[in-house]
Amino acid sequence: MPRILDGIAIASAIKQEVAGEVKSLAEKGIRPGLAAVLVGHVPASEIYVRSKVQTCADLGLYSDLITPPDTVTTEELLDLVHKLNARDDIDGILIQLPLPAQVDAKLLLDAIAPEKDVDGFHPVNAGRLQAGRPALAPCTPAGVIEILKRSDVPIVGQNAVIVGRSDIVGKPAAMLLLHQNATVTICHSKTRDLPAVTRQADILVAAIGRPGFITPEMVKPGATIIDVGINRITSRDDFDRFFAGNEKREATFAKRGSTIVGDVHPKAFEIASAYTPVPGGVGPLTIAMLMANTVRAAKMRRGL
Ligand code: GUN
Numbered sequence: 001m002p003r004i005l006d007g008i009a010i011a012s013a014i015k016q017e018v019a020g021e022v023k024s025l026a027e028k029g030i031r032p033g034l035a036a037v038l039v040g041h042v043p044a045s046e047i048y049v050r051s052k053v054q055t056c057a058d059l060g061l062y063s064d065l066i067t068p069p070d071t072v073t074t075e076e077l078l079d080l081v082h083k084l085n086a087r088d089d090i091d092g093i094l095i096q097l098p099l100p101a102q103v104d105a106k107l108l109l110d111a112i113a114p115e116k117d118v119d120g121f122h123p124v125n126a127g128r129l130q131a132g133r134p135a136l137a138p139c140t141p142a143g144v145i146e147i148l149k150r151s152d153v154p155i156v157g158q159n160a161v162i163v164g165r166s167d168i169v170g171k172p173a174a175m176l177l178l179h180q181n182a183t184v185t186i187c188h189s190k191t192r193d194l195p196a197v198t199r200q201a202d203i204l205v206a207a208i209g210r211p212g213f214i215t216p217e218m219v220k221p222g223a224t225i226i227d228v229g230i231n232r233i234t235s236r237d238d239f240d241r242f243f244a245g246n247e248k249r250e251a252t253f254a255k256r257g258s259t260i261v262g263d264v265h266p267k268a269f270e271i272a273s274a275y276t277p278v279p280g281g282v283g284p285l286t287i288a289m290l291m292a293n294t295v296r297a298a299k300m301r302r303g304l
Helices: 008-025 042-060 076-085 105-111 123-130 139-150 170-179 194-198 236-243 247-256 284-303
Strands: 033-039 062-066 094-095 161-165 181-185 203-206 224-227 229-235 259-261
Touching: 008 042, 008 139, 033 042, 033 284, 042 062, 042 284, 062 161, 062 259, 076 094, 076 105, 094 105, 105 224, 123 170, 139 170, 139 224, 139 284, 161 170, 161 194, 170 181, 170 203, 181 194, 194 203, 229 236, 236 259, 247 259
Parallel strands: 033 062, 033 094, 161 181, 161 203, 203 224
Antiparallel strands: 229 259
16 A cells, blocks of 8 residues: 655644744744735635635734735736835745736746745746755745655655646756756656656656646556646546545535546556645645745845
């Protein structure tokens, strides 16, 4: 039976450590602060941001939730970012994505002061990360590394194959794994004979955003699978394709009319030696790492 890598437990350990750091900073008169900008009323974004703000409160960080209407302009948001950059009580700035179509998201993200860029999306942080300099790394890939390390999964010299090349997950995950001395391959939609490449993986990171894309024949027996995908499925066909015979999932599906599946087909996990489940794997780490990044930003900005 493969080992299930419990993201909830790992995230909880990290949050406890962050709370401890917040406490010792408080003794120096420092309270790390996060500004969360939530534009409009995208339901998923509202849930995520609420959870981020609540976690700040739980761990003793200051937070400021700013909720511009979905008619906001790029100029208005730029003005807001400049003000947040200048505020001394704010160490981290998070602009929840996606933004409405009229907003120039890249322009906006590039306006965040790199030292307050706790999402790690700014090109300066991407550059620092790849150059091996101190950087705020994107939260989800940073969480992937924490899961591997805290679960004692060997990384040095291992073949790590990442499926997906996004700026937010795939590319930074590759850099972080490379810094840990893995041998790293990034695959994408144009990769030739993808299963032959993924079958080389001792560590397989799935971050393509396609439900159940990684099938059993793509997995090397005994590999560690990190499933970054969060895909909501609503059709009976999809449900049966992934979860036929799974009573617990059947109950969720009957109650909500949907369920969540990662980028890895559940049958593929059976071949692994360890894997992150969906939900309850990588997902919980994202907020934990956001908190860790905010505390780190607070310390870095003060030269601590
Ligand atoms: N939308 C979905 N995930 C994220 C994230 O990690 N950061 C931000 N800012 N927006 C998101």
